Amino acid sequence: MSSTQGTDLKARLLQQECHFTWALNNNEVDLNYLLNRLEEQFSLDLGKEARVARTRSCMGFVKFLQGSNTEALSNFEKSVELIKAHGKDSDKLLVVAYGDLAWLYYHMGNFAECEMYLNKLREIKEKYPSVPYAEVLGEKGWTFLRFSLKYYERAKECFKKALDLVPENAEWNSGLAIALYRTEIVGIGCAPETSDAVNQLRRAIATNPDDDVLKVLLALRLAVFKKYSEAESLVEQALERSPEHPHVIRYVGKYLRNAGSVDRSIALLKKALEKVSNKAFIHHQLGLCYKQKIMKLKQAGSHHTKGAEIKRAQEQCIYHLEMAIKLKTRFILAMAELALQYGFNRDISRAEEMFQKAFQAAKEKKDNYQAVHVFYAEFQQYVMRCEPAAIKHYIECLKINPNQFEGKKSAKSLRQIAERRIGNNPNDGEAFGILGIIHKERGEKQQAIECFEKALTYVDNEEYLSDLCELRLSLQ
Template sequence: MSSTQGTDLKARLFQQECHFTWALNKNDVDLKDLLNRLEEQLSLDFGKEAGAARTRSCMGFVKFLQGSNTEALSNFEKSVELIKAHRNDSDKLLVVAYGDLASLYHYMGHFAECEMYLNKLRKIKEKYPSVPYAEVLGEKGWTFLKFSLKYYEWAKECFKKALELEPENAEWNSGLAIALYRTEFVEQGCAPETSDAVNQLRRAIATNPDDDVLKVLLALRLAVFKKYSEAESLVEQALERSPEHPHVFRYVGMYLGKAGSLDRAIALLKRALEKVSNKAFIHHQLGLCYKQKIMKLKQAGSHQTEGAEIKRAQKQCIYHLEMAIGLKTGFILAMAELALQYGVNRDISRAKEMFRNAFQAAKEKKDNYQAVHVFYAEFQQYVMRCEPAAIKHYIECLKINPNQFEGKKSAKSLRKIAERRIGNNPNDGEAFGILGIIHKERGEKQQAIECFEKALTYVDNEEYLSDLCELRLSLQ
């Protein structure tokens, strides 16, 4: 092949819609964990050719990223077989699979095969010149949703565009509902009617009345709004209809844990361990349930029997969190939670080491850095009793993004610290400075100015002065 022909093939490949052109970065995901989830999904796709075809395409790309071109090719070819078996008019559904095959053959140096699939794609576009295709947008959305939380916003946009073309499509409605559920932050005091996730989950259930996973997700979100009656009804329906579906009882376990039915949640999640391949997620949830159980037992009192039960629960909490990070390397949230639990258990050296690992992993992955800061701040505040270090990390967390859950949590903790200190000493300049920082990061400029002015009447602080000058200039 001449260099001109090679350049032409590359240019044509870059124009295709497939996994190879969607800017999927293998450093954004644990490939082994993703493959386990896809294999689990494949078992759930039994009898659903379209879903299985999509899963096969994604598995093929993961195999390619792992360096196994033969297995990648096999998965892409199986995807094509499944699509053709699913529908006679399958051309639009074949776009991604053909693009993947063309890209893989080019990578392997099989240029004739690459050109063959590019020609197949050209014929599809000639037959259906109006682009984009909803089928391609939908597959792209599901890929982003499966691949990494960093791509959830992209997934939302893909599903929205697909629904503009096919508003009643059940799959795209489900995809958008799940994407919204995973990305929406619920403001305190809001009603469920204002929640895009709740509204879209209801719409998705209307178009997918047999999808019990969607019902449990809706129950989880309704529980946030304290709509327990409807949530309980949805959970009961899902369990009655799909008692063996791994995603159903995984999410039901989460729901029961959040609703305070900890023993039921633990039993259900342990049962889930026998059914699912993505065991790291379940172990993490079990760790969180035992953490809640410890808190409840401590609130109940300090009798000898409760003390022994607390120790058992602490041991189980740490065991399940250790299992989670053992099964999924780089599970940052589980690492940070485990580090905190080591600290609570007075294993300080292991706690500090695990926090170092969590910070390093978060830095490398550029993910969950904010969450690690808030966990470390709690460790400093409640375990090490070092309030200055806690304040420092709460502020670091707040500054990363004040509107995220962790940012709001840090702001709440900082406000409690500041108000307690002002209550003890009305001339505590640093406490007023903390309030000033909270207001500044939240964009509340006038309140921030007032707090910094109060702070500077009691302490000489260059940072507060700089912030005050900056805020005054911005209001001029």
């Protein structure tokens, strides 16, 4: 093949809609963990050719990223077989699979096969000239949803565009509902009537009346709005209809833990461990359950009377978090939680070592860095009893994003520290400075100015002075 032909082929490949052109960064995901999730999905989607075909395509791309072209080819070809078995009018569904095959053959140096699939794609586009195809947008949305949380916003846009073309499609309504559930931030004053996630989950359930996972997701979100009666009814329906479905068990376990029914949640999640291949998430949830159980035991009686039970719960908490990390090596939230639990268990050196690993993984993945800061701040505050270090990391967390859950949590902890210190000493300039930082990061400029002015009457601090000058200038 001449260089001109090669350039032309590459230009045609870049115009295709498939996994190879969707800018999926393999550095942003644990590929082995993703494979486990995809394999689990096969068993859940048996008999549903279109869904299994979609999973096969995604698995083929992951196998390519892992350097296994033979396995990638096998998965892409199986995807084509399943789509063709789906019935007539399947051409649009073949666009992604043919695009993947064209790219794979290009990378394998088989340019004749590559050209053949590009010609097949040209024929489909000639037959259906109106683009984009809703079928392609839908598959793209599911790929983004599965690949990494970094792509959730892109998933939402794909599902919305697909639904603009085919509003009643059950699959894409479901995809949009899940994407909204995972991305929506519930703020103060929000109501279920104005929640995009709640409204879309209701719409998705209407188009997918047999999908009990959607019902539990709606229950979890309604519980945030304190709509417990409807939430519990949905949970009961889901458990009654799908008592063996691993995702139903997983999310019901989370619902029960959030509702305070820790022992029921533990029993359900342990049952789920026997049924799912993606065990890391379940182990993490079990760790959180035992963490909550420890807190309940400490509140219920003295450490002397509950000591043995607390010790057992702490051992279980650490065991399940360690298992989560063993199964998913860069599970950052589990790493940070485990580090904190090592701290509470007075294993300080292991705690520090695990926190450093969590910070490093968060930097590399550019993900959950804010969460690691808040965990480390809690470690410094409650384990090491080092308030200055805790304040430093709470502030670092707050500055990354004050509107995220972790940012709000840090602001609350900082406010409690500041108000306690001011109660003990009304002339504590640093405490007023902390309040100033909270107001500044939340965009409350006038309140921040007042706090910094008060802080500077008691302490000489260049950072507070710089912040004060910056805020005054912004209001001119």
